[in-house]
Amino acid sequence: MATTVADILKANNLSITDSRKSILELFKLSKGALAHADIEKKSSAQFDRVTIYRTLQTFVDKGIIHTIPTADNSVLYALCKDDCSAGHHHDNHVHFICDSCDTTYCLDHVTIPSVNLPEGFTQKQTDVVVSGVCKNCE
Amino acid sequence: MATTVADILKANNLSITDSRKSILELFKLSKGALAHADIEKKSSAQFDRVTIYRTLQTFVDKGIIHTIPTADNSVLYALCKDDCSAGHHHDNHVHFICDSCDTTYCLDHVTIPSVNLPEGFTQKQTDVVVSGVCKNCE
């Protein structure tokens, strides 16, 4: 019994609506991370820009998706596969951006390496974004 | 004989103008990275928004400053201290963002750890952004 998108919404105390179902479905079907613009294009039904913004924000708040920092400072989102919850993300994995096909992957099994900070600096969170060529493009 | 901002501009074949001198000076005096908005505020003389955009882009192109990816996807810039040149950045250092004072540091002496990518993925560049509390705020 695979978890449906409705299950996920229910588990997070979110009303089950068309837009949330469609957008969450998109994430489940997508190989890589999605930007706001991708969702506007890919979703068969047409949702208002504002609805998409709010849906994404809600999903981030609930720990359903996480944002990914990129070198060109575009905003990307991907499903949380770790056990994230409202207010507590712990997506401690490396992200990979393919220079060729532009897909952004969550490398869920590549853990964040530890970093030796100078005296006086305390680490709380570490983001690692690697770019290069992905396995489909090599 | 310290290198003046004019020297840096000259070395990069850039005309020595008021805005470029002021903005470059700002970077030299600043402890941390600067956003476009910081420059608009901090520069004593008032420059047009467009001039600031273009100056920053020129400096990035010439390898004088580099951009820093951030979790909240704001665009930050900092001086390149490594031997970067036009078209060839190699700022292989860790960046640190203080959650308390919001300063972003280039940790020039903390080298990027290596990451074990899955089969088929080729690494070209790695960005590491650590957040936490800096030495001034602890």
Place this chain on the structure above:
DNA sequence: AGTAATGTGCAACAAAGTTGCAAATTATTT
């Protein structure tokens, strides 16, 4: 089915970034 709670779309707005072009500044040549 009826009511309360929540979410959506629209409109209007704000912020961020881009482009073309004339005027001003800087560099180069005489």
Place this chain on the structure above:
DNA sequence: AAATAATTTGCAACTTTGTTGCACATTACT
């Protein structure tokens, strides 16, 4: 040191991206 050529600046106009308030629609609850 002028004159000229090359580059840069500021303005205006525009695009793109993101935000907010509110009436209406949908979903959840009794």
